Amino acid sequence: MRQQYDIIATTAMGLEAIVAKEVRNLGYECTVENGKVMYKGDESAIARSNLWLRSADRIKIKVGEFKAYSFDELFEKTKALDWEDYLPIDAEFPVSGKSVKSKLYSVPDCQAIVKKAIVNRMKNRHKQVSWFAENGPLFKIEVSILKDTVTLTLDTSGTGLHRRGYRTDQGEAPIKETLAAALVMLTNWNADKPFIDPFCGSGTIPIEAALIGQNIAPGFNREFVSEAWGWMGEKVWEEARMEAEDLAKYDQPLDITGSDIDHRMVEIANANSFEAGLGDLIRFKQMQVRDISTRKEYGVIVGNPPYGERLGEEKAVERMYREMGQAFSSLDTWSIYIITSHPNFEQLYGKPATKKRKLFNGFIRTDYYQYWGKRKPREN
Incomplete structure (x- = not known):
């Protein structure tokens, strides 16, 4: 598995500079766009980001980014990505989506095409498998299209990072x-x-x-969805949590x-x-x-x-x-x-x-x- 990933920390508008400062404090150089902070890192960076980033919403891995003006283009360019490096044969991989100011504006169609392209790629790599049961670990995929630029990501957090796990109850309008x-x-x-x-x-x-x-x-x-991913490894999370314990x-x-x-x-x-x-x-x-x-x-x-x-x-x-x-x-x-x-x-x-x-x-x-x-x- 590749050691470096394109990581995206998503954030509420207005908090990008705060998240960027947190990312740099973890030791990673980053760039900032509206609603997200982007940087490169290994499996340890993914675990540490999930554990430590206080003001980010989610930690995602960017699998690919490309222009697409037709459904055929979306299918072929999605299929060309190395999905088998991320998804095991038994992976459960639902696809969510959004589209803004793009020719491909039908989100349900985009979701279905991305799903089909990934299945097609996986079948070509696992020729002995004709049907994927999707009864294994969860890999939440998002297709996001902005001005005809498609970004395909994997969500490593699962439940949003604001869910710290300590709320036993709350008022009518709790702050995140x-x-x-x-x-x-x-x-x-x-x-x-x-x-x-x-x-x-x-x-x-x-x-x-x-x-x-x-x-x-x-x-x-709390727990994170990527803790169940085989290529992340238990040791990565164990070391990240030991570091957190030592620094408290x-x-x-x-x-x-x-x-x-x-x-x-x-x-x-x-x-x-x-x-x-x-x-x-x-x-x-x-x-x-x-x-x-x-x-x-x-x-x-x-x-x-x-x-x-x-x-x-x-x-x-x-x-x-x-x-x-x-x-x-x-x-x-x-x-x-x-x-x-x-x-x-x-x-x-x-x-x-x-x-x-x-x-x-x-x-x-x-x-x-x-x-x-x-x-x-x-x-x-």
């Missing part, structure tokens, strides 16, 4: 773990600073902060607090924290944002408050934004980061942001408002 991690990584927080999430909901942002603070790989306690800083003390107005969410957050293996490392308590105060200095607040998009919610949310601004006004050494889709947040909060960044929370276009606190004086 991958976005929560990105929100923390976009701040100036480190494990030596106090951290507060005043709208903690099911605890996702504080939990992601704790995982970052103790350098715990976010995928450490379980003894790192943390000062992380999450609060929410709903006592039920506080209970859920506590349960999720324990499920994540963090025990009582994070303090969760019931509290309104207007009541938040602290004598600690040089901390970080990250909040994902209600946006006021539901009918009848807007007035209450706007009042809460004003109260938030008043409560935080005395925290001049704290850096405050709030994500919301509300267009008048700065006016309601009572202060223009130092910086703001466009992000997407699911399909909702939001801004990440950043208020930088005073810098801590250097010790002589």
Whole structure:
């Protein structure tokens, strides 16, 4: 099997630079396009990427890329790829698809043609086999066509990387773990600073902060579909997990607090924290944002408050934004980061942001408002 693969880490729009930084921190040079970060690596790179990338959605292998303007062209160029290097004879290989601004716009037809081409290729390589039972390991194939360029990929993650495995329950509109991690990584927080999430909901942002603070790989306690692939090998995953265990800083003390107005969410957050293996490392308590105060200095607040998009919610949310601004006004050494889709947040909060960044929370276009606190004086 070839040792180097074309790897794609897919990502939500606006998070590409964060994922690229994570990929480089793992030791791989990369390039960035809308919604994806591309790099080369071996089997170890695939395992490590799945275990460590906090803000990526999935890790895929690019099997091939080509132009196609007809179904015949799609069939022949798909068939020409080395599918037998990836798929065992008993592989289960469903094909999903999407097509944007391309002559081949019928996605079901494209899926069927790619499937047929792969079967044809496999039959030519395994002449003794006339029918594939597809009762073995799962290889999820995607045909993606953008402006007549076809990209064929294998999904190595299985369930999306945001599924860390620690959510025992959640609220009505939970933030994805991958976005929560990105929100923390976009701040100036480190494990030596106090951290507060005043709208903690099911605890996702504080939990992601704790995982970052103790350098715990976010995928450490879950499984990936490519673990069942023979050519990946058990040793690859074993070594990747041993590395993650060695690099974790379980003894790192943390000062992380999450609060929410709903006592039920506080209970859920506590349960999720324990499920994540963090025990009582994070303090969760019931509290309104207007009541938040602290004598600690040089901390970080990250909040994902209600946006006021539901009918009848807007007035209450706007009042809460004003109260938030008043409560935080005395925290001049704290850096405050709030994500919301509300267009008048700065006016309601009572202060223009130092910086703001466009992000997407699911399909909702939001801004990440950043208020930088005073810098801590250097010790002589």
